[in-house]
Amino acid sequence: MDSKHTFTCTLSSGTNIACIKYWGKKSVALNTPINSSVSVTLDQKDLKTVTTVVASKSFEKNRLWLNGTEEDVTNSKRFNACVDGVRRMGGERRGEGKEVLVEKGGWGDYKVHVSSMNTFPTAAGLASSAAGYSALVKCLAEVFCASESYPGELSTIARQGSGSACRSLQGGFVAWRMGSKADGSDSMAEQVCNENHWPEMRAVILVISDLKKDTSSTEGMGTSVDTSELLGFRAREGGVVDRRMELIEKAYKERDFEAFGKVTMQDSNQFHATCLDTYPPIFYMNDTSKSVIKIVHAYNAWKGRVAAAYTFDAGPNAVIYCLDDVVDEVLALMLQYYPGRRLDGRYVRDGEAWGRARGAKLDEGLLRECDKKGRRRGIRGDVKMVYVTKSGPGPIVMDDGESLIDLKTGLNR
Numbered sequence: 526m527d528s529k530h531t532f533t534c535t536l537s538s539g540t541n542i543a544c545i546k547y548w549g550k551k552s553v554a555l556n557t558p559i560n561s562s563v564s565v566t567l568d569q570k571d572l573k574t575v576t577t578v579v580a581s582k583s584f585e586k587n588r589l590w591l592n593g594t595e596e597d598v599t600n601s602k603r604f605n606a607c608v609d610g611v612r613r614m615g616g617e618r619r620g621e622g623k624e625v626l627v628e629k630g631g632w633g634d635y636k637v638h639v640s641s642m643n644t645f646p647t648a649a650g651l652a653s654s655a656a657g658y659s660a661l662v663k664c665l666a667e668v669f670c671a672s673e674s675y676p677g678e679l680s681t682i683a684r685q686g687s688g689s690a691c692r693s694l695q696g697g698f699v700a701w702r703m704g705s706k707a708d709g710s711d712s713m714a715e716q717v718c719n720e721n722h723w724p725e726m727r728a729v730i731l732v733i734s735d736l737k738k739d740t741s742s743t744e745g746m747g748t749s750v751d752t753s754e755l756l757g758f759r760a761r762e763g764g765v766v767d768r769r770m771e772l773i774e775k776a777y778k779e780r781d782f783e784a785f786g787k788v789t790m791q792d793s794n795q796f797h798a799t800c801l802d803t804y805p806p807i808f809y810m811n812d813t814s815k816s817v818i819k820i821v822h823a824y825n826a827w828k829g830r831v832a833a834a835y836t837f838d839a840g841p842n843a844v845i846y847c848l849d850d851v852v853d854e855v856l857a858l859m860l861q862y863y864p865g866r867r868l869d870g871r872y873v874r875d876g877e878a879w880g881r882a883r884g885a886k887l888d889e890g891l892l893r894e895c896d897k898k899g900r901r902r903g904i905r906g907d908v909k910m911v912y913v914t915k916s917g918p919g920p921i922v923m924d925d926g927e928s929l930i931d932l933k934t935g936l937n938r
């Protein structure tokens with residue numbers, strides 16, 4: 526490779542789990558949504574995508590390796606929208622002696638090689654596309670020295686990769702404002718609170734299936750927009766979502782878990798109701814997912830307040846938000862009903878939390894309440910894996926030593 530005209534960056538980005546869901550596109554071409562949404566960006570400790578971008582004049586074409594396997598990106602609208610979009614924002618690149626190596630707007634001859642690895646099951650409903658496209662766009666921005674002409678511009682590019690990805694460019698609690706301009710230039714992410722605002726926030730993730738889902742979000746929301754009247758009701762201007770956005774942003778700013786948790790559960794339920802209202806209907810939750818809902822409500826009833834809040838994306842996996850003062854109890858309760866196929870630290874992907882939850886003694890009244898609310902007997906293997914995590918930062922630049930691409934050959938390692 527011509528090292529004088531080769532530039533690289535490696536970075537990691539986290540996934541995010543929406544509390545007010547994005548479901549439905551206003552413009553398929555621009556990938557703009559029919560309603561605003563908001564999510565928590567999760568810590569990168571366990572769940573992240575690591576991406577390396579190498580840009581070089583000597584590359585013949587753009588190439589992509591996903592989890593080690595090459596994918597043909599020649600006709601990938603999403604991938605190319607990201608590469609071309611960030612390239613257009615490309616700025617001047619200087620060398621160590623401050624000499625100009627590439628002039629502003631001089632990136633036209635550069636092609637990219639990209640390698641991306643997930644540390645979690647791809648396409649299992651853990652928002653891998655959010656982590657993936659946010660990592661890609663941020664990494665391209667570093668390589669092309671892209672600068673935003675207005676705050677949030679980069680997120681309008683990530684949005685074209687995958688809608689939810691725009692929210693992972695920031696840490697903490699992040700809204701995706703749907704925007705109103707015809708060209709989509711104001712349909713972008715905005716940080717509501719950073720990751721240090723509510724440090725007690727935790728997320729317990731139950732991986733109920735690590736298989737690829739049968740109806741992709743893109744396909745599912747297309748059918749929902751075409752057929753679900755409930756979705757139209759939910760997303761209409763000044764309607765349910767607009768009200769909920771206001772309520773939840775206030776709750777998060779004031780660290781009001783009761784209000785945050787209630788609306789999070791209601792919005793998950795309404796999203797899945799619109800899926801059921803889609804014709805033909807889409808089912809993302811399975812019986813195990815539904816039993817988690819019952820247990821969380823039984824737990825809250827026993828607590829006398831909303832202490833835990835579930836949410837489900839386009840798949841059966843449960844994410845339970847709670848605060849750190851109850852996380853051991855919530856985890857212990859989940860382990861009681863979803864014991865896991867192997868009883869070791871590889872089932873709960875957080876050694877400390879696992880140790881604490883194992884030691885926690887669950888109240889008999891609570892167990893009676895949960896049994897009564899109709900949880901069938903815990904079956905080992907219903908839940909494949911459990912993560913305990915918290916909110917975290919946006920993309921983090923890594924050392925070139927961590928590169929997934931061999932910088933001598935320009936190929937995947």
Ligand code: DP6
Nearest residue numbers: 543546547687688689742743838839
């Ligand atoms: C249920 O962002 O994956 O997770 O824009 O078509 O790539 P595309 O869809 P995607 O949809 C996410 C849907 C959701 C809700 C959410 O994250 O807000």
